[in-house]
Amino acid sequence: MGSSTKHIFITGGVTSSLGKGIIAASLAKLLQSRGISVTIQKFDPYLNIDPGTLNPYEHGECYVTEDGAETDLDLGHYERFLNTSTSQDNNVTTGRIYNNVITKERKGEYLGKTVQVVPHITDEIKRNFYKLGNEDKYEVIITEIGGCVGDIESLPFIEAVRQTKWDLGPNNFLVIHLTLIPYLAAAKELKTKPTQHSVKQLLEAGVQPDILVCRTEHHLPQDVKKKIALFCNVQLNCVIEAMDADTIYDVPLLMKKEKLDERVMSKLKLTSKTNTELEQWKEFLGRLKNPTQEVEIGLIGKYISLPDAYKSIIESFIHAGASLECKVHLRLISSEEINPENVEKKLGELNGILVAPGFGERGLVGKIEAVKFARQKKIPFFGICLGMQIAVIEFAQNVIGLDDASSTEMNPDTKNPVIFLMEQQKGITQLGGTMRLGSYICELEKGTKSSTAYGKSKIHERHRHRYEFNNEYLEKFESYGMIAAGKNPESGLVEIIELADHPWFVGTQFHPEYKSTVLAPHPLFIRFVKAAIENKHQN
Ligand code: GLN
Numbered sequence: 001m002g003s004s005t006k007h008i009f010i011t012g013g014v015t016s017s018l019g020k021g022i023i024a025a026s027l028a029k030l031l032q033s034r035g036i037s038v039t040i041q042k043f044d045p046y047l048n049i050d051p052g053t054l055n056p057y058e059h060g061e062c063y064v065t066e067d068g069a070e071t072d073l074d075l076g077h078y079e080r081f082l083n084t085s086t087s088q089d090n091n092v093t094t095g096r097i098y099n100n101v102i103t104k105e106r107k108g109e110y111l112g113k114t115v116q117v118v119p120h121i122t123d124e125i126k127r128n129f130y131k132l133g134n135e136d137k138y139e140v141i142i143t144e145i146g147g148c149v150g151d152i153e154s155l156p157f158i159e160a161v162r163q164t165k166w167d168l169g170p171n172n173f174l175v176i177h178l179t180l181i182p183y184l185a186a187a188k189e190l191k192t193k194p195t196q197h198s199v200k201q202l203l204e205a206g207v208q209p210d211i212l213v214c215r216t217e218h219h220l221p222q223d224v225k226k227k228i229a230l231f232c233n234v235q236l237n238c239v240i241e242a243m244d245a246d247t248i249y250d251v252p253l254l255m256k257k258e259k260l261d262e263r264v265m266s267k268l269k270l271t272s273k274t275n276t277e278l279e280q281w282k283e284f285l286g287r288l289k290n291p292t293q294e295v296e297i298g299l300i301g302k303y304i305s306l307p308d309a310y311k312s313i314i315e316s317f318i319h320a321g322a323s324l325e326c327k328v329h330l331r332l333i334s335s336e337e338i339n340p341e342n343v344e345k346k347l348g349e350l351n352g353i354l355v356a357p358g359f360g361e362r363g364l365v366g367k368i369e370a371v372k373f374a375r376q377k378k379i380p381f382f383g384i385c386l387g388m389q390i391a392v393i394e395f396a397q398n399v400i401g402l403d404d405a406s407s408t409e410m411n412p413d414t415k416n417p418v419i420f421l422m423e424q425q426k427g428i429t430q431l432g433g434t435m436r437l438g439s440y441i442c443e444l445e446k447g448t449k450s451s452t453a454y455g456k457s458k459i460h461e462r463h464r465h466r467y468e469f470n471n472e473y474l475e476k477f478e479s480y481g482m483i484a485a486g487k488n489p490e491s492g493l494v495e496i497i498e499l500a501d502h503p504w505f506v507g508t509q510f511h512p513e514y515k516s517t518v519l520a521p522h523p524l525f526i527r528f529v530k531a532a533i534e535n536k537h538q539n
Contacts, residue, residue, distance in 0.1 A: 005133030006172045006268045008142045009161045011209070013149045013198025014180040018215045019251075021074030023178055023242065024144045025081035026252040029281070030261035032082055035273025037139050039132055040078040041090040042071075043125070044146040045153040049095040053432045060308030064462045064514050065090070068438025073311045074144060076514070080315055081252070083517045092128045094153060100124050117156055125160035126167065139270070149177070150201045162206040171269045177202060177209035178242075181216040181224070190218060192228050199232040211238045211263055213255075219243065238263055247318075249285055249518065252278065284322055284518050291327035295532040298347055300370045300387075301356030302363040304332035310356060312513035313384070319521035320529045328529060335363030335370070343369045351539075352380040352504075352532035355387030357464075357511065361410045368394045380504035380531035382524070385465055388497060388507030389419045392469055395482045395499075409467050418473050422493075425466045436463050440488055442495040442510070448485035449506055450496050453527040459486070461495070461510035468509065469494035504531030 008027070012020045024040050031038045048054060051062050052070030063076040071091035078086055101124050105115050113120075133141055145161070147154040165173045179195040195214065202209055212234055214220060220228075220241045229236040240258045245251050255261065256278075265272065297317065303309035314330060321328040331350070338346055347353060353374040355367050367387070371394040374381035383391040389407055396405030396418045404411070407419035428434045439460045444451035451457060471492060474484060485506070486496030499505035506524065516522035 004136065005130075005138055006140050006174070006270070007129065007133075007164060007168060008140060008174045008176060008264065008268075009164070010142060010144045010176045010178060011149050011158070011161070011202065011207075012145070012147070012178045013201070014194045016148055018178050018180055019248075020144050020146075020178050021077045022248045022251050023176070023213055023255070024074070024142050025077045026255045027176075027260060027264065028078065028140075028142055029081045029252040029278070030256055031140055031264070031270075033274075033276045033278050033281075034261065034265070034270075035275075036270060037137065038082070038142065039084070039086070039090065039138050040075075040082075040142040040144065041086075041092070041129075041132060042074050042144045042146060043128070043157055044072055044091065044093045045151065045157060046093055046146075047095040047098070048093060049099055049432060050091070050093060052435075056303045056309035057306055060306065061311045062464070063312060064437060064464050064511065066439045066460075066462065068462075070433065070437065070464070072146070073308060076312050076315070077248070079514075080319075080517045083519045089128075089131050092125075094156070097121060097124050097128065097156075118159060121156050122160040122163060125157060126164055129160065129164060140268070149198050149205075155205070158202070158205045158207060165207075171267075174211070174264065174267055175202075175207055175209045176211045176213060176264075178213045178215065181214045181220060181228075183216070183218050190216065190220065190224050192224060192231065195228060196231045203233070209234060210267055211240060211260070213240045213242050213260065215242045215244070217244055247285075247288065249281075249288065249318075252281065253285070280519055284319075287325050288318065288322040290325065291321070292325045293533060293536075294327040294329060295351040295529065295536050296329045296331060296349060297352040297354060297529070297532055298331045298333050298350045298370075299354050299356055300333050300335050300338065300367055302335050302358055303356075304334050307332060312511070312516070313354070313356065316513045316516035316522055316525045317529070319516050319518055320525035323521045323526055324529055324533065326529055326533055328532075333370075335366035338366030338369050340369055343373050347373050347379075350379060351535040352382065352528060354382045354384065354528075355390050357385035357387060359386070359409075364390070364410055368397070372398055375499065375502065375505060378503055380528055380535055381502070381506070382504075382528045383497075383507030384513065385463075385509060385511055388509050389467060389469075391505070391507040392418050392477070392482070392497060395477065395480070396473070399482070400476060400480050407467055416473075418470050419467050420470045421466060422468045428466075435466050438462055440495075440510070441490070442486040443489045444486045444496070445484065448483070448496075449498055449504060449527065450485045450524065453523040455523070461508070461512060462514045463510045465509060469497070503534065504528060 060073045069088040225239045317328040367390045396402045402416040405416040406414040484494045485498040497507045
């Protein structure tokens with residue numbers, strides 16, 4: 001345990017989806033602006049070792065870190081807010097905890113003891129709570145506990161939080177409980193009872209929250225705050241109002257106004273080293289809220305009924321749009337609903353078309369139609385991971401004339417496997433954590449759209465895939481006008497394809513969306529939105 005590291009735990013009550021991740025990221029942002037080195041980690045109560053094997057419809061997108069961890073989407077918020085990287089150690093699940101304990105048990109490391117939830121599982125949880133503090137890199141570690149207080153599955157985490165207090169000692173430990181104050185329209189009243197109950201549940205588990213952050217649709221009058229403070233055993237000035245915000249990026253400033261950071265600083269006896277007053281953040285918000293133009297971009301994918309499945313892409317457009325003072329209207333369009341007959345009607349009004357990442361065959365025809373439409377009508381196109389692979393397949397079929405060209409993921413028997421399984425993936429039988437994951441270097445071809453966008457020749461981007469462009473076809477593709485604009489210098493894998501003869505047609509095997517942040521919008525998203533703006537002006 002880093003001797004000087006202070007720990008803040010964020011729990012949630014009353015209901016899920018109150019935005020613990022955003023509150024955690026906002027608090028971290030405020031501490032960061034005071035010169036405090038801070039990171040955020042998330043502990044999830046489910047039994048999957050990581051979310052890599054989960055359908056996006058379960059918990060939204062799987063976010064990938066530099067070091068190749070497949071993680072909860074909240075880590076994306078942490079990185080986008082803080083502009084710093086997270087890692088393997090920033091997301092831990094109950095599955096990982098049990099896996100570690102059982103592996104140790106099989107090795108005989110418990111020396112004949114009966115292995116139990118308390119103390120063995122809770123010890124393993126605490127070891128993981130403290131892990132990021134080991135190098136003394138962080139003054140403060142914020143730990144978000146997934147799920148809701150009172151859930152059976154989060155009990156061991158709450159018990160571990162209780163024990164942590166005694167490991168860390170005073171001034172090093174703080175619990176923030178995020179809760180909901182519902183408004184009953186019929187009674188015209190804000191109701192504190194659910195909050196009282198959820199705090200009671202925490203108290204029963206031996207955890208006294210220090211600060212309550214109360215989500216609400218209406219301002220909390222002083223008497224309501226007083227009531228909450230009295231019944232929940234917290235100081236009055238530690239009942240923090242969290243009104244619904246227009247955008248998640250307002251939340252740091254709202255929390256600053258409510259003095260959340262001041263309360264935390266004083267309770268943990270922290271002193272500010274700087275106070276940047278979040279100038280750049282405010283500039284970003286100013287541009288975000290005062291767009292001078294707007295464009296329509298279509299996101300074609302198969303998980304469109306849950307926008308969280310495309311969280312990082314959606315946020316990347318917000319960052320890029322703001323940097324151009326352009327409001328991006330993102331239309332999520334189901335690939336399964338697009339066919340040759342309706343493609344013009346569905347996509348004709350768009351200024352840009354993005355084909356999303358994904359797995360498997362479903363919606364393939366619609367995605368190919370979308371690419372073809374963008375290519376032929378010269379509408380700016382951006383393909384990400386599967387989207388890039390689809391662009392390659394479409395080009396092979398409709399430009400080069402390889403009728404049955406496909407990816408062996410969709411058609412294992414194709415005579416023209418223009419996308420095929422990577423050599424290193426052959427023989428892999430386990431699905432979890434075995435894709436090509438995390439950051440790899442890519443060298444950009446001079447004079448391409450990508451190299452102009454990045455303004456440099458070597459980049460690092462994050463991956464999550466098993467299939468790749470089949471280099472046996474590269475010469476043929478280039479002779480027809482689809483070029484490899486970026487390659488991995490070690491393996492020769494094609495990481496970016498472009499069409500020379502098109503205003504903006506770029507496909508990336510990697511996921512640029514994982515690296516876009518508020519303060520560093522991604523260059524490929526910026527250029528794509530710029531191309532969409534130009535498209536709009538031309539029409
Ligand atoms: N299914 C494709 C592959 O595994 C693309 C994956 C993705 O879009 N993340 O290569």
